[in-house]
Amino acid sequence: MSYIPYGKQDIQQPDIDAVVEVLTSDFLTQGPKVPAFESAVAQKVGAKHALAVNSATSALHIACLALDLGEGDWLWTTPVTFVASANCGLYCGAKVDFVDIDPNTYNISVDALTNKLEKAAKENSLPKVLVVVHLCGQPCEMQAIKALADKYGVKIIEDASHAIGGKYQGDYIGNGFYSDVTVFSFHPVKIITTAEGGMALTNSDELAGKMDSLRSHGITRDPELMTHEPDGSWYYQQVDLGFNYRMTELQAALGLSQLGRLDDYVAKRHTLAERYDGLLKDLPLTCPYQHPDTYSGLHLYVIRLKLDEMSVSHKAVFDSLRAQGVGVNLHYIPVHTQPYYQQFGFEADDFPEAMNYYREAISLPMYPNLTEREQSKVVSALKEALSL
Known part of the structure; x- marks a missing residue:
């Protein structure tokens, strides 16, 4: 695979x-x-x-x-x-x-x-x-x-x-x-x-x-x-x-x-993001938002699962994608939940929006030489994962 x-x-x-x-x-x-x-x-x-x-x-x-x-x-x-x-x-x-x-x-x-x-x-x-x-x-x-x-x-x-x-x-x-x-x-x-x-x-x-x-x-x-x-x-x-x-x-x-290739790399990332947006628009998830004042470097393409519209868990979707050969990741585990930071008295729900994000986020593959064929495979794998 x-x-x-x-x-x-x-x-x-x-x-x-x-x-x-x-x-x-x-x-x-x-x-x-x-x-x-x-x-x-x-x-x-x-x-x-x-x-x-x-x-x-x-x-x-x-x-x-x-x-x-x-x-x-x-x-x-x-x-x-x-x-x-x-x-x-x-x-x-x-x-x-x-x-x-x-x-x-x-x-x-x-x-x-x-x-x-x-x-x-x-x-x-x-x-x-x-x-x-x-x-x-x-x-x-x-x-x-x-x-x-x-x-x-x-x-x-x-x-x-x-x-x-x-x-x-x-x-x-x-x-x-x-x-x-x-x-x-x-x-x-x-x-x-x-x-x-x-x-x-x-x-x-x-x-x-x-x-x-x-x-x-x-x-x-x-x-x-x-x-x-x-x-x-x-x-x-x-x-x-x-x-x-x-x-x-x-x-x-x-x-x-x-x-010397910086601008080309970022432009290619935007092309990939636009294609992802189109391919994913009918799925129970939220695609990345682009603030009108910004032009993102698009290092990452993060989706958020609409878990209330799904019968599968965040973990199940993530694990399924990995099992299908799609190297998804999660950026990031909120820092205040890390064991080292717990000693300073932080509670997980101190920052509720961060925790909501963590429960739903998955980073899909995003890099300049990602091919359309590979991108389509990512989307196909995601659809399969969502239908478990």
Whole structure:
């Protein structure tokens, strides 16, 4: 039986050639490809600074540290995300809380955020950092969120791990119009890949400088940042407690090659989504909603089952699809239900919209080289699963 994964990288000959070129060069790390990749991404999305790292998780971590998140502070994010969006706060010693999702977009609800911020302001427990997640590649309602953040003095990180190539109000995600830092992921199932890797983008010189230092052990060779004159041309100083979060030349070369196909990849995802919409319109499920202010990166195509119109369970449908060779997945198990987060006192029903989503959601295969024949097989398998 052939297997159709939920996501898959597209590696072409130019990508292979770019990596081989680096393998035969003088630099495997800290050479010219990383800054070239950073510059290309920054120029593409309209950001001033881009800092490549070894994962989006690392990018989230150094972004939080650069924003001075620490012990006694709060980080808020959505419960429907990968755990890294919340863990980055814990890495810094901060406390983490969540904001329920909008039932249409599955992103942070502006209404829920408004109410929670009003309450937190009265209780003197406002967050220092809000991590908004562009789930599935659909941008959050950033204009409204930024207005709230400005009102209450909250810093914003856009976790755009799903959203490179997506647009908000006609402009690329990553431009920093509505946030302090934006984070991209280049994991293999994402829109473009560097195998593993991520990037933090900002328009702030200060934040860029901090993140640059933090991704490389907190070490500097800049005399202006040192405590005294350099001992010689070999000299460096550790001025902060940083990490080894650097991206390799191999990864950057692959990313630079893939970046040239970014718009084509996203357009192909939209073509597939439109075809899914048509093929699924008569089934007892909800297809993804597209907010009129956004152009989704469409990393994921998530359906929600209308369980009250069905005689089979969510689990039965999921298991049937897997058994038929369709590699569906579920993005994501709400973070506040994870055993590690239970120690902080969260109850499953603290965020009811997130739990409703979890009970109904299934991610169908979505990647640029998914063929119409394979897509039709997915739909056929889904119909069979629904008729069990």
